[in-house]
Amino acid sequence: MNVLKIATAGSVDDGKSTLIGRILYDTNSLTEDKLQAIEEKSAQRGFDYLDFSLATDGLVAEREQGITIDVAHIYFSTPKTSFIIADTPGHIEYTRNMVTGASNSQASIILVDARNGVVEQTYRHFFINNLLRVKEVIVAVNKMDLVDYSEEKFNQIKGEIEYLAEKSGFKDQQLTFIPISALQGDNVVNTSTNISWYQGKSLLEYLENIEIESTVEEFKTRFPIQTVIRPKTENHHDYRGYAGKLYGGSLAVGDEVTVLPSATQSKVKSIEFFQESFQEATPGSAITVTLENDVNLSRGDMLVKKGEEPQVVKQLDATICWMDKEPLKTSDKYYVKHGVNDAQVKITGLDALIHTDFSGEEEQPSQLSLNEIGKVQLKLSKPLFIDTYAENKSNGAFILINPKTNNTSGVGFIN
DSSP: OEEEEEEEEESTTSOHHHHHHHHHHHTTOSOHHHHHHHHHHHHHTTOSSOOGGGGTOOSHHHHHHTOOOSOEEEEEEOSSEEEEEEEOOOSGGGHHHHHHHHTTOSEEEEEEETTTOSOHHHHHHHHHHHHTTOSEEEEEEEOGGGGTTOHHHHHHHHHHHHHHHHHHOOTTOEEEEEEOBTTTTBTTTBOOGGGTTOOSOOHHHHHHTOOGGGGSOOOOOBEEOOEEEOOOOSTTTTOOEEEEEOBSSOEETTOEEEEETTTEEEEEEEEEETTEEESEEOTTOEEEEEESSOOOOOTTOEEEETTOOOEEEEEEEEEEEEOOSSOBOTTOEEEEEETTEEEEEEEEEEEEEEETTTTEEEESOSOBOTTOEEEEEEEEEEEEEEOOTTTOTTTSEEEEEOTTTOOEEEEEEEO
């Protein structure tokens, strides 16, 4: 069965949690005790309808305020597809949470309140989806029941988003628009007669029919070594295996590979997982690889296919989403975590603060504050094997760690 990872985004009160609760309710994915709790809480609040947002807002503060604060992951399945939904907050102060939730998603649902149209947070969420190169974006125009299911209002919002898409420069994105009412259930799981002018699929039907392969970009093969396996038993006295997770592209027995940083050449002798052997491994596989000749490899080294070598650099130009209360300034020092590798890093320049409403950039800012996104130059204490984020998502991203607090201070995307 296919597994689709989805992130939801939208401004405050656009109805993200209600939408997810409606999907869970209409697909019979809510347990009896959860459904009973929603019914009782809705009655206590004097509602004449079920408050489906209670199905996802798990924190007390979320339920009290009717907002989403943290990223909640919701799991459910239909006969065709299993879904993992990251319900991300809508407030501007939780931009970092939205980046976290969308970072591993194959598709994204951006909700827009039909009454308010495109607002500041819509720009921001659309910008982040483009920054993270999410290829499948569904714009769900919600609360259509409150604008009398107006086709004109829907088309106005659609036109504004399409204009943003043209400005974004990310040409590989599939953009789909669906008019819905999460509260009433229109076009969420089943198509609605209230929106007769819309001839497309319901939201769930569309999600079920997304081809998972179409959401994945083709990248070059990257195999960072996490550990070297030397059993030193009588049966495996000379065994030397290199274990890790495969990223980007596939790897097969007989492939010619380059070992970094030594640039030594070798061939893949075997690919193993526990006691099983395979002729080929696909991206995302956790495997152990052996080589035809003895090569000096250790944790942090990398295997790549011959002719697909990445850049080896000690300086980076990157786009940073800042996640720390302490602002980022020139000359600050951090640890960079890039895959299984790490190094000390110094901020050598702040080139620009990016306005996430697509209005441009502020050059040479004095700092990057919490939830701001900017272009930064960094100097590394040792070489790293990198690709740009556009060339390879897994090998083109990193995090910055504050050496004093050990907090994750920022996430970076290599330009």
